[in-house]
Amino acid sequence: xxxxxKNIDAHVEEEESxxxxxxxxxxxxxxxxxxxxRIGILYLLSISVFFLIGGIYASLIRxxxxxxxxxxxxxxxxxxxxxxxGVIMIFFFLIPSIPATLGNFLxxxxxxxxxxxxxxxxxxxxxxxxxxxxxxxxxxxxxxIDTGWTFYPPYSxxxxxxxxxxxxxSIFITGFSSILTGLNFMVTIHTMRAxxxxxxxxxxxxxxxxxxxxxxxxxxxxxxxxxxxxxxERTLQIGIFDPKLGGDPILxxxxxxxYSHPAVYIMVLPGMGVISEIIASMTRKAIFGYxxxxxxxLAIAVFGFLVWGHHMFTSSQSMYAGMVFxxxxxxxxxxxxxxxxxxxxxxxxxxxxxDTPMIYALAFLGLFMVGGMTGLFLAALGLDIHLHDTYFVxxxxxxxxxxxxxxxxxxxxxxxxxxxxxxxxSETWGRISAVIIFLGFNLTFFPQFxxxxxxxxxxxxxxxxxxxxxxxxxxxxxxxxxxxxxVPAIYLTWSLFYGKKATANPWQAYGLEWQTPSPPPTxxxxxxxxxxxxxxxxxxxxxxxxxxxxxxxxx
Amino acid sequence: MNPVFLQADFQLNPTQxxxxxAEIDLFYYALWTLTIVFTIGVAAAAGYLMMRxxxxxxxxxxxxxxxxxxxxxxxxxxxxxxxxGIFAWGAKLYYQLYTAPVDALEIYVTGKQWMWRAQHQNxxxxxxxxxxxxxxAVKMTMTSEDVLHSYFIPAFRTKADVVPGRxxxxxxxxxxxxxxxxxxxxYCGTQHSGxxxxxxxxxxxxxxxxxxxxxxxxYGMTPAKSGEKLATTLGCAACHKADGNGRGPSWVGIYNTPxxxxxxxxxxxxxxxxxxxxxxxRAKVLAGYDTLMATYQGQVSEEQILDLIAYIKSLSKGxxxxxxxxxxxxxxxxxxxxxxxxPAAALATPVGTEPxxxxxxxxxxxxxxxxxxx
Numbered sequence: 046x047x048x049x050x051k052n053i054d055a056h057v058e059e060e061e062s063x064x065x066x067x068x069x070x071x072x073x074x075x076x077x078x079x080x081x082x083r084i085g086i087l088y089l090l091s092i093s094v095f096f097l098i099g100g101i102y103a104s105l106i107r108x109x110x111x112x113x114x115x116x117x118x119x120x121x122x123x124x125x126x127x128x129x130x131g132v133i134m135i136f137f138f139l140i141p142s143i144p145a146t147l148g149n150f151l152x153x154x155x156x157x158x159x160x161x162x163x164x165x166x167x168x169x170x171x172x173x174x175x176x177x178x179x180x181x182x183x184x185x186x187x188x189x190i191d192t193g194w195t196f197y198p199p200y201s202x203x204x205x206x207x208x209x210x211x212x213x214x215s216i217f218i219t220g221f222s223s224i225l226t227g228l229n230f231m232v233t234i235h236t237m238r239a240x241x242x243x244x245x246x247x248x249x250x251x252x253x254x255x256x257x258x259x260x261x262x263x264x265x266x267x268x269x270x271x272x273x274x275x276x277x278e279r280t281l282q283i284g285i286f287d288p289k290l291g292g293d294p295i296l297x298x299x300x301x302x303x304y305s306h307p308a309v310y311i312m313v314l315p316g317m318g319v320i321s322e323i324i325a326s327m328t329r330k331a332i333f334g335y336x337x338x339x340x341x342x343l344a345i346a347v348f349g350f351l352v353w354g355h356h357m358f359t360s361s362q363s364m365y366a367g368m369v370f371x372x373x374x375x376x377x378x379x380x381x382x383x384x385x386x387x388x389x390x391x392x393x394x395x396x397x398x399x400d401t402p403m404i405y406a407l408a409f410l411g412l413f414m415v416g417g418m419t420g421l422f423l424a425a426l427g428l429d430i431h432l433h434d435t436y437f438v439x440x441x442x443x444x445x446x447x448x449x450x451x452x453x454x455x456x457x458x459x460x461x462x463x464x465x466x467x468x469x470x471s472e473t474w475g476r477i478s479a480v481i482i483f484l485g486f487n488l489t490f491f492p493q494f495x496x497x498x499x500x501x502x503x504x505x506x507x508x509x510x511x512x513x514x515x516x517x518x519x520x521x522x523x524x525x526x527x528x529x530x531x532v533p534a535i536y537l538t539w540s541l542f543y544g545k546k547a548t549a550n551p552w553q554a555y556g557l558e559w560q561t562p563s564p565p566p567t568x569x570x571x572x573x574x575x576x577x578x579x580x581x582x583x584x585x586x587x588x589x590x591x592x593x594x595x596x597x598x599x600x
Numbered sequence: 601m602n603p604v605f606l607q608a609d610f611q612l613n614p615t616q617x618x619x620x621x622a623e624i625d626l627f628y629y630a631l632w633t634l635t636i637v638f639t640i641g642v643a644a645a646a647g648y649l650m651m652r653x654x655x656x657x658x659x660x661x662x663x664x665x666x667x668x669x670x671x672x673x674x675x676x677x678x679x680x681x682x683x684x685g686i687f688a689w690g691a692k693l694y695y696q697l698y699t700a701p702v703d704a705l706e707i708y709v710t711g712k713q714w715m716w717r718a719q720h721q722n723x724x725x726x727x728x729x730x731x732x733x734x735x736x737a738v739k740m741t742m743t744s745e746d747v748l749h750s751y752f753i754p755a756f757r758t759k760a761d762v763v764p765g766r767x768x769x770x771x772x773x774x775x776x777x778x779x780x781x782x783x784x785x786x787y788c789g790t791q792h793s794g795x796x797x798x799x800x801x802x803x804x805x806x807x808x809x810x811x812x813x814x815x816x817x818x819y820g821m822t823p824a825k826s827g828e829k830l831a832t833t834l835g836c837a838a839c840h841k842a843d844g845n846g847r848g849p850s851w852v853g854i855y856n857t858p859x860x861x862x863x864x865x866x867x868x869x870x871x872x873x874x875x876x877x878x879x880x881x882r883a884k885v886l887a888g889y890d891t892l893m894a895t896y897q898g899q900v901s902e903e904q905i906l907d908l909i910a911y912i913k914s915l916s917k918g919x920x921x922x923x924x925x926x927x928x929x930x931x932x933x934x935x936x937x938x939x940x941x942x943p944a945a946a947l948a949t950p951v952g953t954e955p956x957x958x959x960x961x962x963x964x965x966x967x968x969x970x971x972x973x974x
Binding site for chain 1: 610611612613614620624627628631634635638639642643645646647649650653654655656658660661662663664665666667668671672675676679680683684686687689690691692693694695696697698713746747748750752754755757758759760761763764765766768781783784785786787788789790791792793794796880897
């Protein structure tokens with residue numbers, strides 16, 4: 046670790062060192078940047094805007110559902126509101142959230158590379174994403190869509206009087222951004238690893254990103270074909286899905302879920318990677334069962350392609366097909382369970398810090414357990430018949446998507462914030478807001494499990510009065526949750542201007558990204574990193590710290 | 601705020617009103633128990649370890665632990681065995697939900713933006729309501745006139761998507777009288793949340809009275825009769841001659857029997873096949889016949905196709921009543937045809953032994969049970 050020590054020596058507490066943020070200042074230098082770190086920041090800003098818009102739609106939904114009568118919005122508006130909430134959150138926030146922001150920023154750093162394999166393609170991906178996003182904003186302003194994010198025909202292809210074609214094209218375009226990012230990352234992981242950075246020395250976040258990229262490359266083209274087929278049927282009356290035109294609506298469901306179920310893993314695998322990094326660093330221990338955690342990501346990615354039919358147990362697909370899909374769905378739950386148990390085991394005999402990222406990681410463990418276990422209810426055939434298309438499903442996927450993915454994203458954002466911005470945020474506010482989010486989240490979504498079992502169907506604008514109590518609880522929780530998301534927005538922004546300057550390695554964490562200044566220079570490392578240790582070898586961090594202390598004393 | 605808010609009998613599950621409900625609830629609570637045990641277990645372990653191994657100083661360097669194969673195997677295999685158990689229980693229930701008893705009372709349902717239409721075997725029709733007898737298996741054969749819908753009765757724990765272009769099935773055996781919710785649970789457009797109704801489970805004799813009184817019917821002809829009339833109007837018999845010497849196959853005795861196709865394969869002439877043959881006559885042609893028939897798409901509604909199927913089905917039962925002329929009731933008419941079969945017999949064999957027709961009654965049916973929604 047001699048080289049690393051030398052490098053840190055050069056940057057200890059150096060004022061106004063040249064880094065990727067202050068290297069150039071023009072707008073053009075940002076919009077035409079090929080630096081993966083700046084592209085990561087561009088994504089961060091874009092998806093934050095989409096998260097805000099999706100969040101406003103969520104608030105409208107919860108406000109409407111405070112009373113059983115549909116008195117705040119008209120049915121037409123409400124249907125557009127929940128559809129836009131789903132479409133924006135899934136395609137424009139959750140899918141790009143961790144891969145495109147943290148992934149872009151961290152992947153080359155973790156590998157010890159100067160950039161991704163194809164920097165121009167990386168910038169192109171962001172532009173494609175923005176074109177799709179702006180088209181979706183236009184869709185929203187020109188009438189929106191009212192089909193639900195699942196776009197089931199023949200409603201979407203023939204009956205809906207909303208901008209289905211436009212929305213479909215936006216998703217088609219955005220998909221390419223996802224495919225190209227996946228491709229870029231996969232090639233980067235294969236070809237850009239620093240000397241000594243062997244596959245089994247990779248941080249688990251990289252394994253998570255690799256599995257994610259696999260799904261992005263193999264799955265996304267299918268959703269592209271699906272929405273294109275839908276657009277053809279809608280505009281040219283070519284019969285693909287509508288039985289009146291000779292098509293089959295169930296075919297759409299097969300095609301849609303062939304992508305959209307693996308897409309759930311696009312959203313959650315990177316989150317699992319983030320949690321591995323946080324728990325390792327915050328306990329200062331190597332992740333227990335590294336190989337099991339790494340391969341479980343790949344297992345999830347591969348088996349995730351074989352379970353799509355569990356969204357269709359009531360659709361009239363064959364009973365035996367249902368049984369096969371159910372069995373594989375139970376099998377795919379096991380790799381997730383393996384991860385959870387390994388994370389808990391990692392804490393054993395560790396040196397546990399209670400910093401904000403660890404609070405998020407702990408929240409993730411609890412919420413992901415509930416999200417994962419309630420998935421078993423839905424994979425259980427006979428029980429799913431009752432639960433399908435009710436609020437139980439809504440609660441389940443919010444536990445996985447928000448309780449899992451968004452919590453992991455926020456944990457990761459806090460964990461790497463000092464690296465990305467060079468500033469420390471307020472630890473007190475960080476912990477407070479993590480707790481607010483945890484409580485608000487549970488109050489919002491736990492009542493929805495009960496609502497669903499009682500029979501409250503999804504996508505209802507008005508409902509029978511006996512469901513009101515639970516809906517009011519849920520809406521109350523949503524206000525707490527909204528506050529919880531608002532607080533980090535404030536203190537993180539505040540930290541950019543007034544936060545304490547971050548050192549190269551504020552958490553005393555292991556990993557190449559911590560062995561370069563915060564924020565890193567444009568070329569990532571001022572030396573050529575060579576990896577000589579296993580992943581999470583915290584002894585080597587101590588060596589670096591010792592070396593740095595020695596240098597400081599000599600100076 | 602609604603007073604329901606503070607209701608004392610607040611429940612965590614809907615009323616158990618069908619033969620499935622109790623076991624599905626047991627399954628549900630068993631899974632919650634497992635969920636709580638695992639979640640609390642993981643949270644308690646993580647919480648305890650976090651406190652026990654709290655960082656003392658920034659210089660702490662814990663010992664390196666790589667992992668343990670025994671632990672990995674045990675926390676992979678034990679959950680997998682548990683998961684297999686859950687799978688088996690779920691699959692068993694699914695099989696039951698998919699397998700209707702042969703003697704079930706058959707009701708046809710068509711979904712349409714945004715209403716549910718049900719048709720009983722004696723011709724009684726109702727909209728957004730379903731009257732059924734207690735302790736009797738009821739099989740619903742369903743299709744949609746437009747988009748996807750889903751027929752969901754929470755108190756029965758049953759649900760099935762209603763899909764245009766094909767028939768789906770759900771069945772249940774109500775075990776409790778009362779009024780229960782019927783919801784459309786597959787998003788179907790603007791008034792999706794208005795596509796709801798009531799299911800009235802009645803005592804057997806009350807149901808018989810309701811049925812004989814005509815329920816909420818709009819016109820009174822059995823589906824088989826309507827189908828026969830329609831077949832005459834459309835001129836089906838010109839080709840589908842009963843003696844089998846027509847240009848099309850005879851319908852007599854064809855229902856639910858295997859038939860050879862021109863391409864050499866065999867198909868069972870079931871509901872779906874008949875529907876397809878009406879709408880897409882050239883898709884599957886019986887061996888020995890030409891592809892002469894033109895499509896009836898656009899000329900017959902989904903409900904009329906169900907009538908045609910009922911008619912063809914009635915031709916397979918060696919039933920004599922099929923040739924009797926239909927007796928149409930008038931709007932104000934009273935029953936002029938006394939039921940020839942006992943109610944129990946009518947229930948046991950819904951088609952064929954039924955009286956020829958039921959009179960039409962315009963007054964809406966009153967539920968014969970206290971309308972307390974559960």
